[in-house]
Amino acid sequence: MPFFGLLIVAVVVLAVLALARATVRILREYERAVVFTLGRFQKVKGPGIIFLIPFIQEAVRVDLRIQVIEIPSQDVISRDNVSMKVDAVLYFNVVDPERAIIRVGSFLPATVMLAQTTLRAVLGQHPLDEMLSERRKLSADLQSLLDVQTEAWGISISNVEIRTVELTDNMIRAIAKQAEAERDRRAKIIHAEAEFQASQTLVDAARVLSSIPAAMQLRYLQTLTEIGAEQNSTVIFPMPLDIVKPFLQLLEKTAPPPGAAKPPADTVPVAA
Numbered sequence: 001m002p003f004f005g006l007l008i009v010a011v012v013v014l015a016v017l018a019l020a021r022a023t024v025r026i027l028r029e030y031e032r033a034v035v036f037t038l039g040r041f042q043k044v045k046g047p048g049i050i051f052l053i054p055f056i057q058e059a060v061r062v063d064l065r066i067q068v069i070e071i072p073s074q075d076v077i078s079r080d081n082v083s084m085k086v087d088a089v090l091y092f093n094v095v096d097p098e099r100a101i102i103r104v105g106s107f108l109p110a111t112v113m114l115a116q117t118t119l120r121a122v123l124g125q126h127p128l129d130e131m132l133s134e135r136r137k138l139s140a141d142l143q144s145l146l147d148v149q150t151e152a153w154g155i156s157i158s159n160v161e162i163r164t165v166e167l168t169d170n171m172i173r174a175i176a177k178q179a180e181a182e183r184d185r186r187a188k189i190i191h192a193e194a195e196f197q198a199s200q201t202l203v204d205a206a207r208v209l210s211s212i213p214a215a216m217q218l219r220y221l222q223t224l225t226e227i228g229a230e231q232n233s234t235v236i237f238p239m240p241l242d243i244v245k246p247f248l249q250l251l252e253k254t255a256p257p258p259g260a261a262k263p264p265a266d267t268v269p270v271a272a
Helices: 002-023 097-102 108-123 128-133 137-151 169-211 213-229 241-254
Strands: 022-029 031-037 040-045 048-051 059-061 067-077 083-094 157-166
Touching: 002 022, 022 031, 031 097, 040 097, 059 097, 067 108, 083 108, 083 128, 083 137, 097 137, 108 137, 108 157, 128 137, 128 157, 137 157
Parallel strands: none
Antiparallel strands: 022 048, 031 040, 031 059, 067 083, 083 157
């Protein structure tokens, strides 16, 4: 009898524990329970302790924390027909547990598959240059598109980050050549702009010197000072035009007119 008594007590204890486990649920702060009564949705409960009617009610736990999922590398063809592999990181969380459980069979793989197809569709509408230079803008576009589509599932897309854009070796070499050509073009433009600014400055300086004769004389003296400071074996002194001009005018006055006849040359006697 003692043996059978202990056996009965053990069975009763196990039954009570199983009943308590099926009746009482403890939910953490970030968890919610979608409760169904005889298969029909009743309400969302939690966090804390919730009680269920055994064999009549059941609960499905839902995690409300932000989930981080890596989108596998996708083969993408850009708008300018460049093949590449692109992968991304997706951040999302459940904001409506009822819709996340009832309206989609399994929201986690469904969200991943939707992110893959949207990634290929969005990136295929942009050329390669935009994918490399405007990655933040493309990530924002992906996030807005996914958020609109997953709203019906009770899921909010927090962020989408394009992580890697992998190109072929031939395309990498072509991009390097393009970048080198762009740098050469900018260097030539900068050199041309410098030449233009220097010539414009020289024109302004010549205009000022021509308008003020005293400035020309000062510039002349400064040039002589610079030449004298150097150890040169030959020194050329430029003659100011103001000094030479009177002599040129005197020569013009004493020179015969263009149509005048030349004086006869002296004859040389010839011996008989």
